[in-house]
Amino acid sequence: MNNLFSALITKRIVATVSALLVIAIGCVAGVWQLNRAETKIALAANLLARQQMPILNANAGPVSLEDARERRMNARGQFIPEAAVWLDNRPRPIPPAASAVSQSGFYLMMPFRLEGRDEMLWVNRGWAPRNTENREALPPVKTPASVVNIEGIVFPHPGKVYELGDSTPAVDTGKPRIEQNFNLGIEAKIHSWSQSPFILREVEAGIDDGLLREWAPLTNGVDRHYAYAFQWFALAFSGFLFWLISGLRQYWRRGVVNGDQG
Template identity: 80%
Template sequence: MNSLFTALIAKRIVATVSALLVIAIGCGAGIWQLGRADTKITLAANLLARQQMPILSANAGPWTLEEAAERRMIARGQYIPEAAIWLDNRPRPIPPVGSTNSQSGFYLMMPLRLEGREEVLWVNRGWAPRNNDNRETLPPVQTPNKAINVEGIVFSHPGKVYELGGSKISADVNKPKIEQNFDLAAEGKLHGWMQSPFILREVEAGSEDGLLRDWAPLTTGVDRHYAYAFQWFALAFAGFVFWLVSGLRQYKRRGFVNGDQE
C-alpha cells in the first residue's frame, strides 16, 4: 500500500507544484494588500500629526516644500481668476450618501497673489461637477475680487490622472483652461511668476462659492484592501483544500484497488 506522502506528493508532482503556485500567489497578493492598507493608515496618522503642528503663514515665508508639506497654512492675498486652471476627470472626493457611482467633475486651481510679497501661491479651491451635455461649459463659481484669507493644507501637487501624451500648456495666459494635470513649474515659467514650491488645498470654511471641499481622508480604500486581502487568502486556502481533498480521494481509491487485488 502506498504511503500517504507518496500518494499526495510523489505521484502528484504537477498537482502539487500547481497548488504551491496558487498558494504562493494568493498569500503574496494578500500580504501585499494588507501592506497597502497599513501604508495608508500610517500616512493618515502622519498627516494628522503634522496638521496638529502650529499653523504656518504663507505671507511670512518663503517656505520650502519640506518645511510646509502636509502642514496647515493660512494665506492672505487676492485671486487671479483669469489664470485659473480646471483639472478635468476628477471624481467627487466623497460621493453623496447612497450613491454608488462616482460623479466626474473638476478641481479648480487658481493662483493667489500673496499680500505684501512678490509671490504667487496656487490654491486648489475645491471640486465642481462637470456639465454632462457640454464638457467645455465650466461650472459657475464665485471668486472674491478683494484680498481674502485662505486656509488649507499644503501638498506638492493636486493629484494626477492618466494622460495620453505630454501636457500642453496653452500660450494664452489670460484665459481659463481645462487640463488633465497640473504642472507647477511649467505654470511658473509660462507666467514668469515667483511661486511657492507647493499648492494649498483649501479646507471648508463655510464660504458659498459653488465648490465642494469635503476632501476624502487618506484612509479611504482601506476596507477595500482588507476585502481584497481576504479574497486572495481565500483563493490560497481553496487551492490547498482542493489539492488535499483530491489527493486523499486518489489515495483512498488506490487503497481500495490494492485491497481488491489482495
C-alpha cells in the first residue's frame, strides 16, 4: 500500500497538483452553474407570485419602484412617438423554432403621457428586427395617435448590454435616437419632465403594430446551465480518472521492471 501511495502521489507531485487543479476548477464551475440555474428558478417563482397580486393602476397616483416592481400594471394615456428611443443590439426574445441563429433587433422605448396626471411613463413597446444593410433604417411601427389603454409588467430598466464608456445621448430632433442602453435619470434631464421611476414592459394584447412582445421567461437558459454543470463535473471526473489510471499503469510497469510480479 505504501508503494502504491508513493507511486501515485509522492513520485508524481506535478501530475497530482495538476489533477487537483483540474478537479477543483471543474467542481467549482459546476457548482456555480447549478447556483445560476437555481437563482433563475427562484427569480421566476418570485416574478410569478408578484404578477398574481392585484393589478396596479398607473393613473391612480404615484407608485414607487419597490411597490410596483415585477407587478402587472394598467395605464391610460397617449404615446409620444417623437421622443422614442430605439435600443440596439437586442436579440429576439424567443427565436423561431426553425431558427438556430439569434436575430438582432431593437427594443422600442416610448414615453407615455398618463391621462389625468402630469407624468410620463416609459414603455418598452416590444421588439422589432433591424435592417442588416442600413442601421438607421428603422422598422415600420404603428403608433396610435389617440388615448389608449395598455397593460404590462413593471421593471426598473429594459435590460442592459455591454457598452464602451458611459456615453450621454445627444438629442437630434432630425434623426431617430438609436442607443445601446436606456437610463431613466438621463431621460428626465433631457426632457425636463416628471416621470415614473420605472418602465412598463408591454404585454401581448393582439395589437398589430409591427412589434413582437413574446418575452422570454426568466427560466430561459436553465437547461443550458444544467448542461454546462454536467460538462464541468465530467471534466473534473475525467481529470481524476486520467490521474488514477496513468499512475496505476506507471506503478504496474515499475513492478514488472523490478521483478515484483512474482
